[in-house]
Amino acid sequence: MASEFDVIARYFTRPAPEGTLGVGDDCALFSVPAGMQIATSKDLLIQGRHFYPNVDPEALGHKALAVNLSDLAAMGAKPLGCLLGLALPNVDESWLAAFARGFHALADAHGCPLIGGDTTRSVQDLTISVTVFGAVAAQPALRRDGARVGDHIWVSGALGAADIAYRLLDAQLPTDDSLLAATRRALEWPTPRVELGLALAGLAHAAIDISDGLVQDLGHVLSASRVGAQLQFDALPVADALQDLDHDTLVRAVLGGGDVYELCFTAAAENDDHVRRAAARVGVPVTRIGHVTEAGGLQVFAADGRPMSALPRGFDHFPGS
Incomplete structure (x- = not known):
């Protein structure tokens, strides 16, 4: 059986970029471009x-890094490198090879090399920890507290598919193999919007990734910025596979569903065309879904013009605590 150090050498040691000290020493070393700050984030x-034991390990390697790159995207940060912590119940070399393949492919795609981490044996089950580092200009870094009254609110991509896939796998919804097949990739292979975040720097006023649901995460922006918002439900970009769902299931998936990893951001109304051009340059669809108001709180209006009541909450590891 491979030792801890064999695992690191075979699957997680790669040549470090020039000027960087990567895997193999007590600490990694990397430089930050002059005039920029470090942006960092960690996810467990x-x-x-967060995943089922039978998940495709290549998809899991991809997602482990993607959820962290999404945080860098929300700050308009350029990835610099990442750390990986793995607590493994055993050494399965075919599993490790597939996991590493998914992880490194996404790291290569975004210039975010693995430069260190830790590997250990777990008492039970698998735990993954990833830390990412990025570089961002101090001004104008994208933050949650920059939304301004009158801003238009935008969201990237499409909403709801990942939530439906999760609930199908978790038996919260009746078995539907065709619907699962149409939504599962959104759950297991999320696309971090790094290029869009970079394109929005200096254009958007505030941004957040909506990994815990649109209502909940947009609410964080509104709270930090001390503003309110109005959204039009019919304007929301719903994933194509969800068109035949009943209304209540659709509302929960689109407004409250997590594991989305799209960006929600605000920008001045007069910059609508600039936003569309910036998104088009990086090949990411964006949709204007509402506007920022002076009054606090979030209202979502139905097609008949009436405000929707009892908006679904997003994901919370400790609800009610």
Whole structure:
């Protein structure tokens, strides 16, 4: 059986970029471009909570890094490198090879090399920890507290598919193999919007990735910025596979569904065309879904013009605590 150090050498040691000290020393070393700050984020993925034991390991490697790159995207940060922590119940070399393949492919695509981490044996099940580092200009870094009254609110991509896939896999919805097949990739192979975040720097006023649901995460922006918002439900970009869902299931998936990893951002109304051109340059669809108001709170209006009541909450690891 491969030792801890064999695992690191075979699957997680690659040549470091010039000027960087990567895997193999007590610390990694990397430089930050002059005049920029470090942006960093960490996410944990725990078996049984964030993924199922039978998940495709290549997809899991991809997602483990993607969820962190999404945080850099929300700040308009350029990736610099990442750290990986793995607590493994055993050494399965075919599993490790596939996991590493998915992880490194996304790292290469975004210039975010693996430069260090830790590997250990877990008592039970698998736990994954990833930390990412990026570089961002101090001004104008994208933050949650920059939304301004009158801003238009935008969202990238399409909403709801990942939530439906999760709920199908978790038996919260009746079995529907065709619907699962149409939504599962959104859950297991999310696309971090790094290029869009970079394109929005200096254009958007505030941004957040909506990994815990549109209502909840946009609410964080509104709270930090001390403003309110109005959204039009019919304007929301719903994933094509969800068109035949009943209304209540659709509302929960689109407004409250997590694991989205799209960006929600605000920008001055007069910059609508600039936003569309910036998004088109990087090949990411964006949709204007509402506007920022002076009054606090979030209202979502139905097609008949009436405000929707009892908006779904997003994901919370400790609800009610």
